[in-house]
Each structure stands twice: as structure tokens, then as C-alpha cells.
């Protein structure tokens with residue numbers, strides 16, 4: 001969160017690289033909420049305010065934990081050509097929904113928990129499936145039984161729903177200014193694309209669709225097209241594993 005000036009001024013346009021950044025009011029100040037990629041190098045970087053002024057900040061190293069998993073269904077470890085084609089097509093749909101920009105006022109970044117349950121896998125975990133390195137875990141897994149209703153953690157608009165190869169049945173919600181949340185492995189999708197949601201409205205139910213070892217909710221949160229740790233945004237954080 002970076003202070004970008006007094007709130008008497010209009011909400012400034014803030015960019016990080018090529019991407020617009022969410023700006024929210026905090027009392028008398030505007031704050032920019034910048035999502036930093038997990039693979040960003042440590043060191044000084046900056047955001048640009050109103051295409052004129054650079055505000056510098058420092059990215060520091062953070063060590064994430066490592067996890068080794070055995071996945072029995074080979075199709076999820078070594079997909080064939082047709083599956084790779086499907087994965088690529090779905091990746092483009094998902095990326096575009098995660099990178100959407102809607103220029104509305106966003107009233108803070110605090111989210112209600114989408115389901116109650118134990119956090120079974122944390123953001124940033126470095127994963128190996130059958131000893132093959134995979135991309136780090138870009139969300140929080142919350143253990144809950146199949147059929148547990150998932151509630152929208154904040155107001156927003158449904159921008160994508162689908163049944164994807166890795167993510168299974170999925171819902172993506174746009175909360176405004178590039179603040180996006182994603183729900184994966186659902187047993188049932190209860191919303192439609194374009195639907196407006198208020199906090200607490202049901203969006204579907206926990207399941208075990210896609211690449212999973214058991215029923216849980218994969219909860220992803222994004223700022224400026226970049227996955228950020230949901231634990232930073234939840235009003236009540238359940239105990240870590």
C-alpha cells in the first residue's frame with residue numbers, strides 16, 4: 001500500500017509497469033494497492049502517478065515453503081496434445097478475466113471469508129508434483145466439505161464461469177479497478193457471467209473438480225493482474241497450516 005497524495009485531489013491514475021493500479025481512499029489520503037509478482041526481483045522499483053511523478057518503493061525477498069505431492073492421475077502431470085490445446089485456450093480466458101479493469105470507486109480491500117474452514121495450503125508454496133517443479137501456489141486453499149456454500153467476499157460482477165482442465169468448475173469476480181477474486185474446484189456454479197453480487201451472496205459450492213487431491217476451495221485474489229496473498233485481504237484469517 002503506497003501513499004499517492006491527499007484525497008482533496010481527484011483519484012490519481014497510478015501505473016505499475018504497463019498496468020493500472022487500484023487506488024482507494026484512506027481517510028485524508030489516496031493509497032495505491034500494488035500487486036507484486038512472486039518472481040519480481042528484490043530491489044527498488046516504482047509506480048507512476050498521473051503519468052508524471054514516480055514514487056519509489058522497495059521489494060524485499062520472502063522465502064515461501066516447499067511441498068511435494070504425488071498426483072496419481074497422469075493426465076494432470078503430462079497432458080497430451082489435445083489437452084495442452086484446451087489448457088492454452090482456457091488460460092487465455094482466465095488471464096483476460098484476471099486482468100480486467102473497471103474504473104469504479106473501490107471502498108477498501110478487506111474481504112469476508114468465502115467459506116469457513118482450515119487453511120490447508122498457503123499462497124506462495126513452491127510445489128513439486130511427482131518431483132516435477134510446478135509454478136508456485138497462487139492462492140489459498142481452504143478445506144471444506146463437498147457442497148459447502150461459497151459466499152461472495154465483497155461486492156462485484158461475475159466476469160467468467162467455466163469448467164476448466166486444471167481449475168475445474170470456476171467463478172471469477174471483478175471487484176473493480178483490477179481487484180479480482182477466483183474460486184476453483186467447485187462442485188456447482190451458482191452464478192452467471194455479468195451477474196452483480198453483494199457481499200455474502202452465494203456463488204456456488206465447494207467440490208473436487210479439476211486437478212485436486214480432495215474437496216477444497218482454491219481462493220485466488222488478484223491486483224493489477226497479479227496474484228497476491230488472500231491472507232492479506234481477509235478480515236478474519238484462519239489458522240495457518
Ligand SMILES: [Zn+2]
Pocket residue numbers: 121137139140141217218219
Ligand atoms: Zn489451490
